[in-house]
Structure formats: C-alpha cells, structure tokens
Amino acid sequence: MTDHEQGFDSDPDAVLDPEYDWHGYQFETRQVHAGEQEERNSGARITPIAMTAGYRFDSFADGRDRFSGKADGLIYSRQRNPSGTVAERRITSLEGGTETIVVASGQAAITTALFALAESGERIVSTASIYSGTRILFGRSFARFGVTVDYVWDESDDDEWDRVIRPNTKAIFTETIPNPKNDIVDIEHLARVAARHGIPLVVDNTIATPYLIRPIEYGAAIVVHSATKFLSGHGAGLSGAIVDGGNFDWAGSERSYPMLTEAQSPGVPSVLERHGRTAYARLAREAVVNDMGPALSPFNSFLLHQGIETLSLRMERHLSNSRAIAEWLSEHPRVESVDYSSLPGNPRYELAQRLYGAATGSVFAVTVRGGEDGARRFLDGLRVFSRMTNIGDVRSMALHPATTTHFSFSQELRDRLGISPGLIRLSIGIEGVDDLIADLDAALRRV
Ligand SMILES: Cc1ncc(COP(=O)(O)O)c(C=O)c1O
CATH class of the missing domain: 3.40.640.10 (Type I PLP-dependent aspartate aminotransferase-like (Major domain))
Structure with missing residues (x-):
C-alpha cells in the first residue's frame, strides 16, 4: 500500500504525518516535494540552508x-x-x-x-x-x-x-x-x-x-x-x-x-x-x-x-515560446535558416516527433543573412534578449558562437560543426512571446 492509499484508510480522527516518500506521485508533485526533509526544530516549511563545512561526531x-x-x-x-x-x-x-x-x-x-x-x-x-x-x-x-x-x-x-x-x-x-x-x-x-x-x-x-x-x-x-x-x-x-x-x-x-x-x-x-x-x-x-x-x-x-520546483511550468512556456519563434523566424526574409529539429522539413523532424512530440527544447540556432556583419547588426539591435553566454534562464539570451564560444576552434572544425559566421544561438526565455518576436523583428530589420 502506498502512503497515498494509507491516507484513504486512516482513522478519521488521527492526525496524519506529512508525506516524505514521494514515490509514485506525478512529476509535477515530485518536482515540488521530492527530497524535502522534515525540520522538527522550528517547523520551517522550506528545508533550511545547511551552512556548515563539517558535522560533530557523537563520540x-x-x-x-x-x-x-x-x-x-x-x-x-x-x-x-x-x-x-x-x-x-x-x-x-x-x-x-x-x-x-x-x-x-x-x-x-x-x-x-x-x-x-x-x-x-x-x-x-x-x-x-x-x-x-x-x-x-x-x-x-x-x-x-x-x-x-x-x-x-x-x-x-x-x-x-x-x-x-x-x-x-x-x-x-x-x-x-x-x-x-x-x-x-x-x-x-x-x-x-x-x-x-x-x-x-x-x-x-x-x-x-x-x-x-x-x-x-x-x-x-x-x-x-x-x-x-x-x-x-x-x-x-x-x-x-x-x-x-x-x-x-x-x-x-x-x-x-x-x-x-x-x-x-x-x-x-x-x-x-x-x-x-x-x-x-x-x-x-x-x-x-x-x-x-x-x-x-x-x-x-x-x-x-x-x-x-517550477521546472514543468517554465518548460511549458519555454517550449511554446520557442515553437512560435522558430516558426516565425523560419519565414523571415532576412533569415537564412533555423536549426530547430521540431520544424517540419528539418532532417531530424521525425525523431523530434518520436522522442519529444516535436518540442525539442528552447535552445537553438538561427542564421541571419549577411554573415558576420549581419550577425553583428542583429545582436547589437537586441534590447529584450541579452547578449551573453548562458542558456536555460527565464530570460531570453543570444550569442554569436563563431566569435565567442567557438572562437578557439579551427575554421575547419567550425565549418564541420556548422558554426557559420551568420549563426546565432538563442535561448528562449519565458517572457511574453509578442515582445520577444518584436525584439527579434527590430533587430532583423538592421541586417
Ligand atoms: C549542454 C551543456 N553541458 C554542460 C555545460 C557546462 O555547464 P556549466 O556552465 O554549469 O559548467 C553547458 C554550459 O553551457 C551546456 O550547455
């Protein structure tokens, strides 16, 4: 019997202990609760931060x-x-x-x-x-x-x-x-x-x-x-x-x-x-x-x-924003290509459907027209997206890999990996999608 079920069968006057074994619960419940520890001293609901380097031995x-x-x-x-x-x-x-x-x-x-x-x-x-x-x-x-x-x-x-x-x-x-x-x-x-x-x-x-x-x-x-x-x-x-x-x-x-x-x-x-x-x-x-x-x-x-604790909620928004933005970018006249497996026509589309229901995350690449110069104008025109290296933040971010993360790679390796001069990495955040598209649109007009 799971702890879940014990709850149904319990004496109606008994005070039940909180759940601490989250086995068998839904993902959304486990992301909030799994691993939390009872704090008997104060009853603090959030496990206190244990700022200690070591632990006293009893003997x-x-x-x-x-x-x-x-x-x-x-x-x-x-x-x-x-x-x-x-x-x-x-x-x-x-x-x-x-x-x-x-x-x-x-x-x-x-x-x-x-x-x-x-x-x-x-x-x-x-x-x-x-x-x-x-x-x-x-x-x-x-x-x-x-x-x-x-x-x-x-x-x-x-x-x-x-x-x-x-x-x-x-x-x-x-x-x-x-x-x-x-x-x-x-x-x-x-x-x-x-x-x-x-x-x-x-x-x-x-x-x-x-x-x-x-x-x-x-x-x-x-x-x-x-x-x-x-x-x-x-x-x-x-x-x-x-x-x-x-x-x-x-x-x-x-x-x-x-x-x-x-x-x-x-x-x-x-x-x-x-x-x-x-x-x-x-x-x-x-x-x-x-x-x-x-x-x-x-x-x-x-x-x-x-x-x-909020992973699933953030992911849902990251994914819906990414889908809308990838589709919008793929139709834009100043965009050469979008590397997002979930777009129909992408060579990995079938796999994206099979493994991910065509929702392959929120980090992908867009190649703008005009090579490095186009990429420079685009990046410098962004005001909602941050120019920075990191991904997976609630904030949207953009980066030019060829001159940053991949700058130390040989030209031959960059070519083989498909890191072209006009390629930009996007990490789509959870902001309002219309604001993100407007920011990208304004930046693309400069390309
Ligand atoms: C896929 C992937 N793995 C590992 C890392 C390295 O992680 P960290 O920056 O936390 O060391 C990164 C960083 O961007 C990453 O994107």
Whole structure:
C-alpha cells in the first residue's frame, strides 16, 4: 500500500504525518516535494540552508564508524551536505535514477562522471555535436590527464561506432539536445550501440531536462546536467549533477571497471559488492568528488532545489515560446535558416516527433543573412534578449558562437560543426512571446 492509499484508510480522527516518500506521485508533485526533509526544530516549511563545512561526531567511536562506513552520519561537506541532499533526491526522483551527486558546475559533473570511468591511457567516444566547453574540456584537460576522446560524426552509422570504439574505450558520451545546433540524437539507438559493446552511455540532459526526456528509461547508464541552466532556471548560480541509473552491469562487462569491481583496500569488499545499484554514484562521490573537491555550496544547492520546483511550468512556456519563434523566424526574409529539429522539413523532424512530440527544447540556432556583419547588426539591435553566454534562464539570451564560444576552434572544425559566421544561438526565455518576436523583428530589420 502506498502512503497515498494509507491516507484513504486512516482513522478519521488521527492526525496524519506529512508525506516524505514521494514515490509514485506525478512529476509535477515530485518536482515540488521530492527530497524535502522534515525540520522538527522550528517547523520551517522550506528545508533550511545547511551552512556548515563539517558535522560533530557523537563520540570517538562514532567518528571512527562514520569514516569506515559502519555508521551513516555525515562527515564533511565535500562529500555530502543536507542542502545538497534535497537537490540530489529531487533530481534522482525526476530522472528515475538510484542516486545523484550535485557538484559545483556542469563541467564538474561531466569531469566527475567520466573520470569515474576512464583513467590515463583509456578512451571515451563522444558524438561530435556537443557544447563547445565540453569539447574544449576533452581536448585540453582530459588529454593532459591521458584520457583520449574520439568523435563519431554520423551517430546513426553503426559502422562508424564500431570503427571508433576500441578495446580501451570506457564510455559513450552524448547530449540529448545538443548545444547550439539542436541536432538531437536517437539515444535509444545509442543505448543499443553501448549495450552491444558493454560500455555505459553517459547522457548530458541539460537542455532537454527530465521534463522532456528521461534517458535512463531509454537505456542510458548515467545522466549529467549543467544544473546552472533549466533545473535552477533563473541564471543565478552554477551547479551540476550526476545521476546513477543503477542499471549497468559493471561486473558483467568485458571491459574492466576495477575501481568498481575490485577491492581497493585489503579486506574491504569492492564498491560494487558494498553498494550494488548505487555503486557508481558512491565511487563518483567518494573517489572523484571527494578527492578533487568540486563540491556544491549549500546556498547554490538551495537555489537548485528551489528552482526545480517550477521546472514543468517554465518548460511549458519555454517550449511554446520557442515553437512560435522558430516558426516565425523560419519565414523571415532576412533569415537564412533555423536549426530547430521540431520544424517540419528539418532532417531530424521525425525523431523530434518520436522522442519529444516535436518540442525539442528552447535552445537553438538561427542564421541571419549577411554573415558576420549581419550577425553583428542583429545582436547589437537586441534590447529584450541579452547578449551573453548562458542558456536555460527565464530570460531570453543570444550569442554569436563563431566569435565567442567557438572562437578557439579551427575554421575547419567550425565549418564541420556548422558554426557559420551568420549563426546565432538563442535561448528562449519565458517572457511574453509578442515582445520577444518584436525584439527579434527590430533587430532583423538592421541586417
Ligand atoms: C549542454 C551543456 N553541458 C554542460 C555545460 C557546462 O555547464 P556549466 O556552465 O554549469 O559548467 C553547458 C554550459 O553551457 C551546456 O550547455
């Protein structure tokens, strides 16, 4: 019997406890409540921000037992903090995972997720169309740590996957809705490729959010987020998240994941033996986040779990605004093209309908006439949209990737990725759509 049902059967004079286990409730209910913790001292309805670096041990023995894992209590906020725990449980509930770790940024989430899987001398395969910062992270810092990232350009081509995946490839990485081209991938297909090779699929679900798609349901093993974006929603602070799907067979893979499957100290069972379906999350938290230190501050954890409370409402508006704007732009005489998979005629339209009901988020690209000069006039003519780098804020934003996020890329790579001189990335906010269209229209008249 769920707690829900217990309510129906209870003694009519009894005072019922508030619900704290939100399993089985609707997405919209879980986004508001999941993970919240009872605050008995004052009855504060919102879980207070736990501004503390560490936690008092009850005794000598308690300190020892917490460190050895025999007792459950908290140790230090680099591993866990009660404010982070609210955000973690809420995201676990929405993504359908087994455990989440929140970290200081999306880049910290991607680094943590992949460093828990691959080490020096090993490889990761990624789809080619991904956020520029992730490509830079792979090409610079991952390379410096000896982890090589290979790219697949046509993710529908099984032969290309089979050529690129090598015996020491430890993960496949992709984005559900890639930034900035909105060239969505078929994650169901990628999960099949990953399963065939016995490799976990790691999916950056930042732009889609669990409101639109839950990659674990399609076979992804791990989900990461720049929670700075839609999850927090208001552009006020950075955060990131790593979700363990709890569904990958670490011991059964032909590839070795020794940090999970082998004992790391004499006499102590492996992480997998101790933690089962949350083993990957435990490894990421205890061996990567704890060592490297990208902990999320309690204040930003609060911004994150409070932001999530309105996720579905914001997403509905982001999506309806985006659809109207993409359609309007695609008819505009000063626009060359719109990269939004949900527009009829887009090569990924069928996939957009199948996976997203033709609502592929609110970050997409528009190419204006006149190349870089056209892009400059357009951007400088915007007054409601902000010229800035960020996405997933309630505010609308525009950016010229070729001269900003992608400026350090070679011309050849920019061409291959389709980052042309006239291309602008838009992140559509939740303002009134007529005001947004009027702003775009005024700016386009200058092109
Ligand atoms: C899809 C995607 N993943 C990851 C990141 C990195 O996130 P953060 O800026 O929070 O480090 C971004 C940032 O724009 C992004 O768009």
